[in-house]
Amino acid sequence: MSATYVTHPEAREIVFDFLSDYDDPSLLGAFWVTVQLTVFSAIGSLVWGTLLAAMRVSPVPLMRGFGTAYVNIVRNIPLTVIIVFTSLGLADIFGVTMGAPDDFELQGFRLAVLGLVAYTAAFVCEALRSGINTVPVGQAEAARALGLSFTQVLSLVVLPQAFRSVIGPLANVLIALTKNTTVAAAIGVGEAALLMKEMIENEAQTVLIGAIFAFGFVVLTLPTGLFLGWLSKRLAVKR
C-alpha cells in the first residue's frame, strides 16, 4: 500500500470497506465482548483468588492443603484445556448451563468467564500470598506486643502493607487475563480473536486485519499497565 494510494478518500474506503460487512459482531462489538470477559473474569477471580489465598495462609491444615493443591493443579493445566472442558465437560456432561440452557451465546460467554475465573484465581492467589509474605514477621510481632487484637493486627498493620506490594503483581495478572480472554474463541465466544479468525480467512487484507486487532489489544493492555505500574510505584512501601 503506497502513500499516494491511501491518501485518496475513495481508495481509503475501499481498503477498509470489508469492515462494514461484519456487524454480528462488529469490530467494536467483538472488542466490547473482550472487555466484558476481562471485567467479569477479573472480578470473579479476585473474589475466588482472595478466598484461595486466605485458605493458603490459614491456620487450618486442610484448607492450606486444598489451596496449595488447587493452585498447583490449575496453574499446570493449559487454559485452553480448561475452557474447552467448560463447554464439552461441564455443560454437555455435567449439565452446568450457567442459567442459560437455550441461549448458547450467553451460555458460552458465562462458561468462558467461569473457566477464566478458575484459571486466573490461581495466579491472583499467588500474587496475594507473595504480597503477604513481603510483610516482615517483626511487624506483626511488634503489633501483638503492643496489645493489638488479631483483627487490628490484620487491618491496621499487615494488610495495608501487603495490599501496596500486591498492586504490581495483580496488574500483571489483569493484563495476562486481558490477553487470555482470546482463548474463549476456542468455544465460539464472539470476541476479538474469533472475529479476527473469521475476517483473516475471508478477506484479502491479511496484514491490515492483523494490525487492526493487534492495535486493539495494545490499546486495551498498555494504558492499564502504565496506570497500575505508576500506582504500584507510588504506593510502594520503602524498606
Add this chain to the structure above:
Amino acid sequence: MTSVLYDAPGPRAKRRNLILSVVFFALLALLLWWVWQTMDDKGQLKWALWKPFTESEAWTTYLLPGLSNTLKAAALAMVIALPLGAIFGIARMSDHRWVRIPAGAVVEFFRAIPVLLLMLFANEFYARSTDISTEDRPLYAVVTGLVLYNASVLAEIVRAGILALPSGQTEAAKAIGLRKGQTMTSILLPQAVTAMLPAIVSQLVVIVKDTALGGVLLNFTELLNSRGTLAANYANVIPSFIVVAVIYIILNFILTSFASWLEGRLRRSKRSTGAVLGAEDVDDLNAAEVGGAPGAGAVGKA
C-alpha cells in the same frame, strides 16, 4: 506455627480450627459426591470408557503422537526464541538510541498482544504467501506465534538477568580495559545465562501450555487435539479430559520442579554473584510492562 498473620494457636484457637476443618471437609466431600454422582448418572464411570487407557492403542495412536507434537512445537519455539530473545534483550540495553528504541518497541509490541492473534496471523500469512503444505502449516504457524511472543518475553528475561548482576562486574571489566562488546560477551552474558536458567525453564511451561491453543483453533494435532479424536472414537469425554489434564500436570510439574531445583542450587552456589531469576519473575514478565525495569525485582532479591 507462627506467621505474620497469627500466633501459635492456644486451646480455643485449636478448637476453632478443628471445627473449621470439619466444616470444610464436609463441603469438599459434598462437592466430590456431586461430581461422582453426576459422572455415574451420565455413565462416565463405566470401565469401558477407562479401559482404553490401560491398552496400548489409545496411547500409540492418539496420546503419544499428540504429546510428541506438543513437545516438538514447544522445543522448536524455545530453541528459535532463545537467540532472538538474547539479541533483542541486549539491543534494548544498547548505548545507541537508534538501536535501543526500535528493539524496545518490538519487544513491548509482541508482549502486549495475545499469542493466539500471532498464531492466527502466521497461519494465514503462510497460507497466502508461502507454499508450506497444508499438513505442515499448523506446526509452522504455532511455532511462529510462540517464537514471536516468547522471544520478546525472553528478551526481558535476558535484560533482567543482566541488570540483576552486581554493577561491580561491569566496573571491574571497564577497569581492566575491556570494551563494551567484550564486557557483554565474556563477563555479563555468561553469568546472566546461569542466573536466567530457572526463568527459562519456567517459560517453557508457558510455551507448553500455549501449544494447546493451536490444537483447538488451527487444528494442530497436539495433545488436546488428539484428545478430541480419541474421545470421538471411544466416547469417553470426561475420562479423556482427566487423562490429558494429568499428562499436562505431570509434564509441567516436572519442569516447574526442575526450575525451582535449579533456582535453589544457584542461590546456594558460592561461585555465582547471587543474582537469580526465578519463576515469580517469569510470571511478571509475561504481562506487559508494569512497574518499570524488570530487573528491579530481581536486584532486590539478590
